[in-house]
Each structure stands twice: as structure tokens, then as C-alpha cells.
Amino acid sequence: MRMIVVLLVLVGVAPGCDRIKKSTPLIDAVRAKDSAKVAALLKEGANVNATVRDGTTPLIAAAATCQWPLIKTLVEKGAKVDVYDASKTSPLMYAVYHCSSTAKIPLAYTVVRYLIEKGAQKGDLQKTGFSPAMQVCLGGREAFHPEAMRYYLETGLTRADAAIKSGTPLHCAASRGLVAYATLLLKHGAKIDARDTKGQTALHLASDRGHVRLVRFLLSKGADPKLTDKQGRAPYYYASALDVRIALLQHGVDPSSPHRLGAKPPDACKAAKTKDAQRTCLIKAFEAKLRGTPPAPSPSTK
Structure with a gap:
């Protein structure tokens, strides 16, 4: 024994x-x-x-x-x-x-x-x-709990830039259009242009999902709209929503940038001679389309 x-x-x-x-x-x-x-x-x-x-x-x-x-x-x-x-x-x-x-x-x-x-x-x-932060994000808007998120981040229980297979918590916020969540993450050190396994940033995902409020928020915080993923594609390539394309163009995106729809510029914009003129014309054309009215012809600009 x-x-x-x-x-x-x-x-x-x-x-x-x-x-x-x-x-x-x-x-x-x-x-x-x-x-x-x-x-x-x-x-x-x-x-x-x-x-x-x-x-x-x-x-x-x-x-x-x-x-x-x-x-x-x-x-x-x-x-x-x-x-x-x-x-x-x-x-x-x-x-x-x-x-x-x-x-x-x-x-x-x-x-x-x-x-x-x-x-x-x-x-x-x-x-x-x-990452508890990622878990909260996966629940979507109805699961967002600011007090819990602040506690997780401030106590170091989770890091705002902690990367897992699907990216960082900011990528998750971008894919779901969670502006309040993204705000907290950036306040606690999340890297705005961090990349996931595909080389995409949060701006890529927000643009792809059509979350215009989050796209504008990320751009206002310094997200780079010209960064490309592993396939060489910038956020503009994935933006199908017109208001998202407008937001990206307003932040200096090349109006001739590749787009997955292979969309050609409207006839009204073909006479524009400079990038700035083309960009301005495209923005006006997209805004008119959103309003449901035909765009006015754009004068050629030298």
C-alpha cells in the first residue's frame, strides 16, 4: 500500500x-x-x-x-x-x-x-x-459591450493588435462595420494598416463589405487607401458600393485604379484630361447615380 x-x-x-x-x-x-x-x-x-x-x-x-x-x-x-x-x-x-x-x-x-x-x-x-476582443466582435453589433471591451483591453487580458488566423480584432470590426468597436481598438493601440494572411487591411474589408461609415472613419484616422494585398489589389478594387468608392476617391485614390467589376468611366468623364479632373468627375457621377439623376457632362480640363 x-x-x-x-x-x-x-x-x-x-x-x-x-x-x-x-x-x-x-x-x-x-x-x-x-x-x-x-x-x-x-x-x-x-x-x-x-x-x-x-x-x-x-x-x-x-x-x-x-x-x-x-x-x-x-x-x-x-x-x-x-x-x-x-x-x-x-x-x-x-x-x-x-x-x-x-x-x-x-x-x-x-x-x-x-x-x-x-x-x-x-x-x-x-x-x-x-482573444476575448475578437470573441466580442464575432458576436456583432448586438453583442458589443463597451465596458467589457475596455476591461479586456485596459487590463491587458487581450491586445488590440493581437493577430490570430483571421486577422486582428480591427479586421473583425471592419468586416462587420462596427465603428464603436474600431474606435476602442485604435484608442488602445491597434495598428490601422495591420494586414491579415491575405495581406489585406481593415480598409480592404470595410470597402469590400460596403460599410461606408467605417470606411470614412478609417480614412479619417489615417488608413492608407493605396496599400495593396498579396494579389496587388487596393481597397478600391473591392468597393462595389458607390458611396464607398466616393469616399476612397475623395482621399486621393487614382480614378483609373483597377476595379473587380471592370467598370469603365462614365462617358461624361472621358473628356477629363487630368487625374484630379477625372476623380472629381467620377465623384459627381457616382453621387448623381446615388441620387438617381443623370450626371451632367464634365468639361475637359487641361
């Missing part, structure tokens, strides 16, 4: 631990979201930090299913917040993964802030490359 105990200690299993089991009654109750059973087991003296074969603890199980009341109960009963399962995932990491659906952004903020206040290591998320 003594030899068995020694072997368990050597592999990291303390006496009284349940690591050799697949689960425990307390973990089962947490997974079943049975708060009454959890309370009863804790009252009977169940080990709040019991660790089973895959490294799961009751708190990890609660965080993985985003159960805020149980998370709080377990921590108050002494559950350790800095624990990791076999996949090296902590309760904090699970909380961000599983509490950040569109409807749960405020809940994620509550859980994450609580765990950090109780001693969870913020660096866990930075190691994974997972």
Missing part, C-alpha cells in the same frame, strides 16, 4: 485525490447543472478541488458550461482558480471560450472579471493566442 501511495505522489496525484476516476458525484452534478445536488454534496463535505483522470475539477466543469452561480459557489467554497486540465486549459480560458456567445457577452465579462479578481492568471489567454 505504501508503494502505491508513493507512485501516486510521483505522478502528481495526492492522497485523497480522485484523479484515477473519470468523474466524481460533484463534477457530475455540476455538468448536469443541478445546483441543489451541488449544494447538498458540498454540505456533505465533497472535495471542491477533486481532480479526475482528465484533470477536470468541479470549477473547470462549471466554467466549461458557463454556469456563473455555480462558479461563484465553488470559488466561495475554496475551489482553486489556477488549475489546469489535461489539455492545459484553465477555468478562465473555458469561461472565455464558452461564455462568449452573442447572448452571453455580459455574462462572460462578469465571470472573467470575477475569476481574475480571485487570482486567475491573465497570461493564460495570451499564451493561447485566443
Whole structure:
């Protein structure tokens, strides 16, 4: 028996631990979201930090299913917040993964802030490359939670310019037209001309999606409309919406720049002799088209 105990200690299993089991009654109750059973087991003296074969603890199980009341109960009963399962995932990491659906952004903020206040290591998320800022963005406008975003950014829980496979949080904001979100990111150090794996900037994505308010915002903050992606294409190439094309032209884009529609300049603009004249004519033509009125002929300019 003594030899068995020694072997368990050597592999990291303390006496009284349940690591050799697949689960425990307390973990089962947490997974079943049975708060009454959890309370009863804790009252009977169940080990709040019991660790089973895959490294799961009751708190990890609660965080993985985003159960805020149980998370709080377990921590108050002494559950350790800095624990990791076999996949090296902590309760904090699970909380961000599983509490950040569109409807749960405020809940994620509550859980994450609580765990950090109780001693969870913020660096866990930075190691994974997972970004709470990106997760909030993926929820779209209805999920935007300024207070949560400010907390994530100001505490260093996530970086405004943190890049993952799909780009930076600013790319996400651009693709969804989230001006308020982009404003916060830039205020906290996001790089306005950062590129994704395709070499595209946030301006490329906003132009492609037709988000004119965000296009104008990015341009006003210094986004370069002449930068090209890995295919040699500038944002103007992707801009189908006339108001987006107007905004780009107003910021100095070459009126003869390639466009994916292969659009030729209106007849009224063919007489324009200079780039500036062509640009002015195109802007007027597009504005007239938006209003539904034919453009007036443009005089030739030398």
C-alpha cells in the first residue's frame, strides 16, 4: 500500500485525490447543472478541488458550461482558480471560450472579471493566442459591450493588435462595420494598416463589405487607401458600393485604379484630361447615380 501511495505522489496525484476516476458525484452534478445536488454534496463535505483522470475539477466543469452561480459557489467554497486540465486549459480560458456567445457577452465579462479578481492568471489567454476582443466582435453589433471591451483591453487580458488566423480584432470590426468597436481598438493601440494572411487591411474589408461609415472613419484616422494585398489589389478594387468608392476617391485614390467589376468611366468623364479632373468627375457621377439623376457632362480640363 505504501508503494502505491508513493507512485501516486510521483505522478502528481495526492492522497485523497480522485484523479484515477473519470468523474466524481460533484463534477457530475455540476455538468448536469443541478445546483441543489451541488449544494447538498458540498454540505456533505465533497472535495471542491477533486481532480479526475482528465484533470477536470468541479470549477473547470462549471466554467466549461458557463454556469456563473455555480462558479461563484465553488470559488466561495475554496475551489482553486489556477488549475489546469489535461489539455492545459484553465477555468478562465473555458469561461472565455464558452461564455462568449452573442447572448452571453455580459455574462462572460462578469465571470472573467470575477475569476481574475480571485487570482486567475491573465497570461493564460495570451499564451493561447485566443482573444476575448475578437470573441466580442464575432458576436456583432448586438453583442458589443463597451465596458467589457475596455476591461479586456485596459487590463491587458487581450491586445488590440493581437493577430490570430483571421486577422486582428480591427479586421473583425471592419468586416462587420462596427465603428464603436474600431474606435476602442485604435484608442488602445491597434495598428490601422495591420494586414491579415491575405495581406489585406481593415480598409480592404470595410470597402469590400460596403460599410461606408467605417470606411470614412478609417480614412479619417489615417488608413492608407493605396496599400495593396498579396494579389496587388487596393481597397478600391473591392468597393462595389458607390458611396464607398466616393469616399476612397475623395482621399486621393487614382480614378483609373483597377476595379473587380471592370467598370469603365462614365462617358461624361472621358473628356477629363487630368487625374484630379477625372476623380472629381467620377465623384459627381457616382453621387448623381446615388441620387438617381443623370450626371451632367464634365468639361475637359487641361
